[in-house]
Amino acid sequence: MSDLPLARRDQIAGRLATGHAVIAAALAHEFGVSEDAIRRDLRALAAEGRCRRVYGGALPIAGGMTPMAARIGQDRERKLALARTAARGIARGEFLFLDSGSTNLALAEVLPDDFDLTVATNAIDIAATVLHRQDLQLIMIGGSVHPAVGGCVDADALMQMQRLNIDRCFIGACAVSAQGGISAIDPTDAAFKRTLLSLSRVSVAMVTNEKLETRAPHRVAGAKTISQLTVEHDAPAARLALLKRAGATIVTAAPPV
Amino acid sequence: MSDLPLARRDQIAGRLATGHAVIAAALAHEFGVSEDAIRRDLRALAAEGRCRRVYGGALPIAGGMTPMAARIGQDRERKLALARTAARGIARGEFLFLDSGSTNLALAEVLPDDFDLTVATNAIDIAATVLHRQDLQLIMIGGSVHPAVGGCVDADALMQMQRLNIDRCFIGACAVSAQGGISAIDPTDAAFKRTLLSLSRVSVAMVTNEKLETRAPHRVAGAKTISQLTVEHDAPAARLALLKRAGATIVTAAPPV
């Protein structure tokens, strides 16, 4: 085993990537360094969006198997505000596709009334929300359901999606950065998003602050290929500048009520 | 298992998000902390709007995530009792198909734990319920969603279903009678059910009392072609006799607790 600092950090990242929580004190003892060094590692990994920093250690970003429903409650108001702004661009009669993701679920709750919209989705939760609306037509993309994604992203789903003529898609972004563009944690999910983008006339990605300038393993598309990045009202200006320089089109949301 | 404080809070949140109520004293014992710590967790979660605080524990938030709990409605206990009996026939490792219908939704809630089951369905709300179980694999049948059915019953759905090798299907019956057999209100829904039956090794239909000896416009199959009709504990004996004479196999459920 090498004692290079970066090797240790990668090892911790690997453990987190497999869904295990890590404890700072245990890592310090295991690697023979002080807890300070470990804390710095964890802070750096958290800054890259590769884990969630908590008191005593760190948790994997996907929480092991945290069901999507658990993520919905978090920051609900902010996500709704983001979604309300993103929904403004929708025109009457459009064919929408809502990708998986808790922010897109928020969007499903605030889609405009009586716009004669058709909504397609591969996410179970989003379908369940859209189903309750009488004024929306719903198309479900089936397939084997990926538990961490909460929707269908396999080859079956890709094939069904090919037949759709999508006006506007809302991409669920796991991470967004100027260099890495849009990226996703799961490889099949990333492949699904790539296909979705290629089938859509207009693409929109809603980005919460904690996803800004973070990266995930699997690249989906460059920042400039997305028609519109919707960001929160208090998004850090420095990070937005980076994205703008990379060619991204950015829309800032109204603050939450 | 990690004993990180926030990990515990996440686990509680996940349990609430899956629709389960939690009891403070039980959680304290389970996680090995005092009830004070649990109460603080629940208070924090309630402050985030992720649960509702009640005397003794906390209840899941009644928002959109439990769409069908309402539709199961007043007969909830009776349907659950029916479902519990129907679930008894399920063997480990089976591939199940749950057709649309509120009684099948009740079944989704009481599927046995850790049986290594695979569940396919064309109903959105059933999928949403199954999704929250980590021990079940879920396959979603996609297509255009029929609003009245709450699931996919079109040609697309039929094609996707053809590929499945179903051990046991649970047919949602709109009406059951000795003469008319199983029948459905919607014609495409009926066609879907016919195909489903032809693909399944074993077929089960749960029949609530108000459906016994009633008829709907579109015939699905004769009573004798269903492997098992599960009826309520207090089903009228006269009507059961008629069905038995028509060749039906009938199983009577235990009374609700």
Place this chain on the structure above:
DNA sequence: TTGCATCGTGCACGATTATGCACGTTGTTA
């Protein structure tokens, strides 16, 4: 080689956080 900037580390310090216990209060049940 010398000089200097950079980086990772460990330590010290004050600040923050989680917890359990004690106390008085509120809600539930008989």
Place this chain on the structure above:
DNA sequence: TAACAACGTGCATAATCGTGCACGATGCAA
């Protein structure tokens, strides 16, 4: 109403955190 369980709050304790600073190692240029 009485008895009891659950509740919220204040407080003490211990663990953890973030930051500033000093030290040694490495890399680069003169």
